Amino acid sequence: MSEQTAVISDDGSRKSEASSRQEEKSAGLTSVNSTGGEDPNQMSKRQKKKLLKQQKWEDERDLRKQRRKERKLQRRQQRQSDQQQQEGRDGQSSRKRPRRDVTPVSLRLVVDCSFDSLMLLKDVRKLHKQIQRCYAENRRASHPVQFYLTSMGGQLQQSLDEKDKGWINWKDITIKTEHYSEVLAKDQLVYLTSDSPNVLEELDQQKAYVIGGLVDHNHHKGLTYERAKELGIEHAQLPLSSFVKMNSRKVLAVNHVFEIILAYLEKGSWQEAFFTILPQRKGVVAINQDGENTPAKDQDEDSHSDSDPEPAEPAETRD
Numbered sequence: 001m002s003e004q005t006a007v008i009s010d011d012g013s014r015k016s017e018a019s020s021r022q023e024e025k026s027a028g029l030t031s032v033n034s035t036g037g038e039d040p041n042q043m044s045k046r047q048k049k050k051l052l053k054q055q056k057w058e059d060e061r062d063l064r065k066q067r068r069k070e071r072k073l074q075r076r077q078q079r080q081s082d083q084q085q086q087e088g089r090d091g092q093s094s095r096k097r098p099r100r101d102v103t104p105v106s107l108r109l110v111v112d113c114s115f116d117s118l119m120l121l122k123d124v125r126k127l128h129k130q131i132q133r134c135y136a137e138n139r140r141a142s143h144p145v146q147f148y149l150t151s152m153g154g155q156l157q158q159s160l161d162e163k164d165k166g167w168i169n170w171k172d173i174t175i176k177t178e179h180y181s182e183v184l185a186k187d188q189l190v191y192l193t194s195d196s197p198n199v200l201e202e203l204d205q206q207k208a209y210v211i212g213g214l215v216d217h218n219h220h221k222g223l224t225y226e227r228a229k230e231l232g233i234e235h236a237q238l239p240l241s242s243f244v245k246m247n248s249r250k251v252l253a254v255n256h257v258f259e260i261i262l263a264y265l266e267k268g269s270w271q272e273a274f275f276t277i278l279p280q281r282k283g284v285v286a287i288n289q290d291g292e293n294t295p296a297k298d299q300d301e302d303s304h305s306d307s308d309p310e311p312a313e314p315a316e317t318r319d
């Protein structure tokens with residue numbers, strides 16, 4: 001309970017003792033007892049003037065309240081109009097999708113961070129940025145997935161702690177120090193790896209798809225495929241060859257794989273998903289059913305990547 005005591009003033013209104021004292025003081029009436037009542041005729045000119053001033057201040061209370069409200073409303077309208085102008089300049093309604101358009105899916109997407117000791121710090125920093133990108137894209141996706149980071153620790157955690165202190169407050173993400181095989185049921189796991197002979201056709205909402213948290217410049221070829229086989233879990237590569245031709249190897253960066261899955265969940269088409277996400281320098285060309293090839297649109301036209309506040313780490317270039 002508050003320590004301030006309420007008192008009933010002469011006009012019957014309830015006031016706090018502190019505010020009554022303040023009013024008396026400002027009216028120069030500290031020695032006057034409100035119930036004793038001093039005759040105003042006996043007040044000095046100065047006291048009367050102060051009393052009048054005090055009354056005027058009281059009388060204008062409602063007016064001041066009204067003006068405050070008006071100023072608040074004006075500020076709100078100004079903010080809204082600034083925001084609309086900014087959105088007009090950006091050519092999009094808002095980077096934040098209205099809540100009603102969001103349909104979270106049960107599919108789990110795991111970034112397996114167990115390769116920390118195989119990477120130099122500069123590559124861990126790249127992985128850090130790719131993970132930031134995955135997080136940001138999932139937060140504004142139309143069909144956000146259940147995002148997991150497993151085997152969190154080592155240099156990656158150090159990088160997050162140093163460069164991205166807010167990461168511990170990330171929402172809609174499960175971060176574990178344990179290996180993914182200790183967190184999720186083995187029969188639900190599918191390792192996504194370009195070296196798998198299996199080609200992914202559909203996404204199964206009941207499955208947990210694992211992406212290797214690795215930036216290795218092709219120094220550890222086939223590593224995730226070997227790990228998946230050792231663990232005896234399912235594995236598959238993205239169906240790149242069925243939909244697009246590329247002038248580079250089909251090994252993609254973590255964020256590109258992650259974003260392709262998000263785009264597929266939104267568009268329901270692998271080809272569209274590849275075209276939207278893969279940078280043009282990967283030389284992506286669509287394979288049409290009539291046998292003709294159509295080049296991917298210029299990445300510059302793709303506001304998806306350009307408008308992101310956290311620039312995506314480009315896909316790794318292969319030697």
Ligand SMILES: C[S@@+](CC[C@H](N)C(=O)[O-])C[C@H]1O[C@@H](n2cnc3c(N)ncnc32)[C@H](O)[C@@H]1O
Binds near residue numbers: 240252
């Ligand atoms: C830069 S790659 C790492 C390559 C690494 N040498 C390996 O053995 O996986 C990052 C991760 O993205 C995923 N990935 C990359 N390209 C893929 C593809 N074409 N199909 C499926 N997953 C892919 C894999 O999970 C891979 O571990």
